[in-house]
Amino acid sequence: QKNWLREFYQVVHTHKPHFMALHCQEFGGKNYEASMSHVDKFVKELLSSDAMKEYNRARVYLDENYKSQEHFTALGSFYFLHESLKNIYQFDFKAKKYRKVAGKEIYSDTLESTPMLEKEKFPQDYFPECKWSRKGFIRTRWCIADCAFDLVNIHLFHDASNLVAWETSPSVYSGIRHKALGYVLDRIIDQRFEKVSYFVFGDFNFRLDSKSVVELLEFDKELSVFKDRLYELDISFPPSYPYSEDARQGEQYMNTRCPAWCDRILMSPSAKELVLR
Secondary structure (H helix, E strand, O other), rough: HHHHHHHHHHHHHOOOOOOEEEEEOOOOOOOHHHHHHHHHHHHHHHHOOHHOOOOOEEEEOOOOOOOOOOOOOOOOEEEEEEEOOEEEEEEEEOOOOOOOOEEEEEOOOOHHHHOOEEEEEOOHHHHHHHOOOOOEEEEEEEEEEEEEEEEEEEOOOOOOOOOHHHOOOOOOOHHHHHHHHHHHHHHHOOOOOOOOEEEEEEEEOOOHHHHHHHHOOOOOOOOHHOOOOOOOOOOOOOOOOOOOHHHHHOOEEEEOOOOOOOEEEEHHHHHHHHHHO
């Protein structure tokens, strides 16, 4: 935690963002029942640190209710607003209106009843072999300077077996991820609410096409299915997965999976225009 926070604070100091969104997946770690006790300490440190003192408003949404298998996603969404930003609003999905953001608030356990977000776990028939796992999304909506946009924290399905992933091109797991991502995109542009620009970022678990890598050394393909709906800035960093879990070997990859760009920031065409503006 100490090392991670030090690096995070350095990024904040370097870029000095006015609005900051941090999306976490597998919050509490793989052994979440034993590790959830550390989450509160982490959040308290993050909100009270000197490095974050200029961010006088914050919203933290933690899905910690691991006893609810039907709903638990282990997602954590953090939003920090700089004191220089004025008149920032967040959307109330139940009342269907914006509310001014003030102070720092933390929500956990039963996020399903929190009107300031939408949270869903993917339908069980989407899961490989219909086995529950912590996969889903959290959506929030914001308005800054009359510019409205959605921020979606997402966690898609991983490759359960390297051998199965090598059998077909694209792999069966790639097809499951496409189905789940399509489900999310359809949900955030359906008729229930006004359509706005959206950013979707988190752990997509995208993999290199293993069959093609072995045969043709071709690379990242999964996002091409959504090229008309999602845009991505150029990738200028090495694969984000699977780095060693040993803190002494933090810059090395594990041998368990083929390295891939699993962690991505995607956006709608209109959101791209906001970024480039």
